[in-house]
Amino acid sequence: MKSKTFSGVSSHKESLGNGNNGGDTISELPKPVTRVFSTESTVSLTETEIEDVEGYSITRPGDEDKEAANAPSTETEYEEMYLEESGTEEFGEDNFAMDAFFASYPELQSKSIAEVIIGTDNRVRISPTTSYPWRAICALRMTAKDNTKWIGTGWLVSPRTVITAGHCVYLHGHGGWPKKIEVIPAMNDASRPYGSFVGTTFRSVNGWVNSKNRDYDYGAIILPSSSRPGDRTGTFGFAVKDNNYLKNSYLNLSGYPGDKGGAQQWFMAQKGKATSSRVIYYDTDTMGGQSGSPVWIKVGNTRHAVGIHTNGHITGNSATRIVTPVFNNIQAWKALGM
Amino acid sequence: MSTNASINGMVFEAASGKPVPNAIIMITGGTHEHPDIASQSDDDGQFALPSLEIPGTYNLLIQNNDVRKELTINIDSKDTVLKIPL
Numbered sequence: 459m460k461s462k463t464f465s466g467v468s469s470h471k472e473s474l475g476n477g478n479n480g481g482d483t484i485s486e487l488p489k490p491v492t493r494v495f496s497t498e499s500t501v502s503l504t505e506t507e508i509e510d511v512e513g514y515s516i517t518r519p520g521d522e523d524k525e526a527a528n529a530p531s532t533e534t535e536y537e538e539m540y541l542e543e544s545g546t547e548e549f550g551e552d553n554f555a556m557d558a559f560f561a562s563y564p565e566l567q568s569k570s571i572a573e574v575i576i577g578t579d580n581r582v583r584i585s586p587t588t589s590y591p592w593r594a595i596c597a598l599r600m601t602a603k604d605n606t607k608w609i610g611t612g613w614l615v616s617p618r619t620v621i622t623a624g625h626c627v628y629l630h631g632h633g634g635w636p637k638k639i640e641v642i643p644a645m646n647d648a649s650r651p652y653g654s655f656v657g658t659t660f661r662s663v664n665g666w667v668n669s670k671n672r673d674y675d676y677g678a679i680i681l682p683s684s685s686r687p688g689d690r691t692g693t694f695g696f697a698v699k700d701n702n703y704l705k706n707s708y709l710n711l712s713g714y715p716g717d718k719g720g721a722q723q724w725f726m727a728q729k730g731k732a733t734s735s736r737v738i739y740y741d742t743d744t745m746g747g748q749s750g751s752p753v754w755i756k757v758g759n760t761r762h763a764v765g766i767h768t769n770g771h772i773t774g775n776s777a778t779r780i781v782t783p784v785f786n787n788i789q790a791w792k793a794l795g796m
Numbered sequence: 797m798s799t800n801a802s803i804n805g806m807v808f809e810a811a812s813g814k815p816v817p818n819a820i821i822m823i824t825g826g827t828h829e830h831p832d833i834a835s836q837s838d839d840d841g842q843f844a845l846p847s848l849e850i851p852g853t854y855n856l857l858i859q860n861n862d863v864r865k866e867l868t869i870n871i872d873s874k875d876t877v878l879k880i881p882l
Contacts, residue, residue, distance in 0.1 A: 606844045607836040609820065625831045631802030631847045670800075670847070672829070716820040716834030717859055746822025746834035746857075771829040 541785050542762055543792070545594070545615070545695035546688075581743055584712060584723040587644035588651050591754070591761055592723055593691040596620055597645035597714040598679075598750065603633020609720040611713035612641060613752040613763065615696065617688035618681040619795030620657070621788055622750030623768045623778070624666035627677035634667070635660055639679050643687045645714065647721050655685040661791050673736035675768045676778045678791040688795070694752055697762035698785050703755075704738055704764060705730045711742050711767055711777075713751030720747045731774050736781060738765045739774035746770075753777045798852075803845045803871055805878030807837045807858060815841025816882055819860035826854035850874065858882065 584592045598620075600608040608629070612622035620641050628634055639660070643652040657679040665674025681687070699707070712725040732739040738753065744767060753765035765777030778784065807816040821843050822834040828849040837843040848854065851872040858865045863882050 604844075605838065606842075607838060608846075609834040609836055623831070623833070625833055625846065629846070630800075632844060675831075716822040717824075717857055717864075719859065720820055720834060720836075744832050745824065746832055747820070749831055749833040768832060769829045770823070770825070770832045772825055775832070776829070 541782060542697040543615075543695050543785070543789055545591075545693045545761060581715075581724045581726050583718075584725050585646055586651075587646045587723050590692045591694060591752075592712060592725075593644040593652065594688070594694055595644070595712055595723060595752065596687075597642040597721060597723075598622060598626060599640040599642070600626060600629070601637045601639070602629045603635065603637055605637075606632050608636075609714065609716055609747040610749045611747065611751040611767075612679060613750075614643065614688040614691055614693045615763075615788060616693055616792040616795040617686035618683070619688070619792050620679040620681065621694075621696075621752070621763070621766060621791070622677060622679065623766055624662045624675040624677040625768065626750045627660040627679060628662045628667050630670050641679060641681065641685075641687070643691050644723070645721055646723065647719075652687050652690055655681050655687060657681045657685075661787075661794075663787060672769065673778070676766045676784060676787075678788070678794075680791065680794050694754065695760070695762045696780055696785065696788055697755075697764060698780055698782055699755065699762075699764050701733045704733050704779075707755045709738065709740055709742065709764070709777075710754050710756060710761075711740075711744065711748070711751050713744070713748035713767065715745035716747035717745045733779065736779050738777045738779045740776070741774060744770055744775045798849050799874070800847045801850050801871070801874030801876075802847045803874070803876050803878060805843050805845070805880060807841045807843065807860070807880045807882055810881035815839070816860055817841060819843070819858055819882065821845070821856060821858050823848075824855045824857045824866070827852045828854075830854065845878075856880075 587593055594614045596612045598610040598612050600610060610622060610626040612620035615621050629636060639657045640654050641657055642650050642654040659680040660677060662677035663674050665671045708727045709730050710727040712723055714720050715724050718724055726742045728740055728742045730738055730740050749768055751767040752763040753767055754761050754763040765779050767777045769776045807819045808814060809816060817837055817839045819837040820834050823830045830848060831846040833846050835843045835845060853870050856867045856869060858880055860882055865882055
């Protein structure tokens, strides 16, 4: 069982890993027809970008030392950093003043700086999904290298860049980088108000691709140059926030849970439960299919994602926390999709 | 000693034995943390679970239109294959 460390140091200097259609790695071998999978190998973290070359990846010796030397060495240092990248919402034809949640529950709007939640059943369906920020959240349909099919969630940070969980863009045990991912912004049952787009170029980090380390479970889909849904949907901003801020803020989470068919967007929010140097924990209900959902903070009309939902567990569901190296990578991936 | 494995399975109609395509299979709980990704069965009813820590006990939810089934499974081998009637 993976341990959850709520204190201590995460001093990894991470960098981009990437892949696209066919970008497998040396740790992933073709699986036999019997579809019996071998256990995962574990290799050390690296800090340099992996070019997307089919069947090739490399871990450079000595990179672990560099990671320790080139990054903030204490959690306190993270807390001293406040990085923010703004999103956009002025696009599109349905730019409502209030989020759909507050449209349904206007009496709650004044109670919090963020979206809030009712009682213990947190989930509220978002419909219609064509107002901001909901329209910038995308249903994902992954087709893995071994042709298995998967459902996840992502969110736009630029016209062509979709942020999601690392395990949505690199599936250990299923061929690594997927064949393709269909991105469907604002999917609402059979309705696809902004169309759908197929991505074959992916990004993640070596901590996920090579080491399958939960702390590094995040990635991105870079859509083709002709596919620019973010021009119409608007995009999420993202930010680095300290422990106290995260634990005292409402963390909003919206995605496409499988128990609702994977084609409806459902929203939840609660205050953070705990943080570690690289993970945010919360009691917000989630379900399979919501991997990759944005976890965001709303202040006024400003929204910043602070995490990428990835995991479920009885002790608390969790998101990969946007800390400085994650912020920097998302910023770089955002630039790829401008 | 724990390790990770991706478990495969098949969903089929209990009455006819025919494979059930496009069913959504997800983990809803268990002894270990799990990725919140959902699997979808293919035309042959086959699906895979995400890489999980084993041995372990996991709760599964299988959703196919209005049909829903919940299971608790004990996985102690990477060779485990799930056959699930709906």
